[in-house]
Amino acid sequence: MKLYTFEMAPNPRRLKLFMQYKGIxxxxxxxxxxxxxxxxxxxxxxxxxxxxxxxxxxxxTVLTDVISACLYLESLYPDKPLLGSTPLEQAQIIGWDHKVFVDGLAAVAEMLRNRGDFFQGRALPGDEVIEQIPALVERGQQRLHSFFQALEVHLVERDYLVGNAISLADIDAFVLCDFAGWVKESIPEGCSQLQAWYQRIAKQLGG
Structure with missing residues (x-):
């Protein structure tokens, strides 16, 4: 196998942390x-x-989505499972992973790609010319803030997003929190549950 990546970008980092945690x-x-x-x-x-x-x-064969690469690698390297150990956990992890991508990572991407010169004509990933829509910057900010609050509520009396162990959902939400810094956003000061969760995941992932 061969991995093509750019480790500092959010989607590659999701896969990097997954592989790093499992020792792949x-x-x-x-x-x-x-x-x-x-x-x-x-x-x-x-x-x-x-x-x-x-x-x-x-x-x-080339897998171009983080979730497909993680599912494939999980089947080859089942130790230290990150996609659940029961059918219910697996479903919940995939569900939360979808929420993190759609409501979190995509919200930050809206803010990042719809302003500035670097992403002129590249408001969406890929090689098709997609022009920026400045109004999406504000919408992305609203979406991100709402999602941070949703995470805060969900993490009350929970150490992880799903079950009793770290999962891909936690890794992806952790990457989201750091990715938010690219648009000068961060976990709100009032989100104590989310702040504590972030520190817990950072320690398990090695910082």
Whole structure:
């Protein structure tokens, strides 16, 4: 297998932390998004979507979504499970992971991609020209703040988003909290449950 990634970006970081926690070591090549290497012909041949991460399997199949790569790797490396140990936990983890992506990560991405020169014509990932909509910056901020509050309420008397152990949902929500810093947002001071949870997950992930 070979992993194409840019570790500082949020989606690649989700997969990196997943692999790091489970002790998975895969040959890796950096695709520098700052230099727009995702749009080179050589990388398009691997992933026409021009996104990272992309996990290329030994048979040539390429997985271009974090959740699909994690599901595949979980089946190969079941120790220290991150996708649940019962059917209910698995369903709840996938459900929370969906919420984190749609209500959290996508909200920050709206704020990031719809302002500034770097993302001119690239308001969505990929190589299609998508113009910025400045009004989405404010909407993204509202969505993010609402989601932080939803996490705060959910974490009352809970150590993790699902069950009694860290999961992919926790990893992705942890990445969200850091990604929010890219748009000068952070966990609200009044969200004590979320703050405590963040410190707990950071310690388990090694900071």
């Amino acid at each position: 070591d895969i040959e890796t090549q950096t695709i520098n998004l700052g230099d727009k290497e995702q749009f080179t012909e050589s990388y398009r041949a691997i992933n026409p979507n021009c996104t990272v991460p992309a996990l290329q399997l030994d048979d040539g």
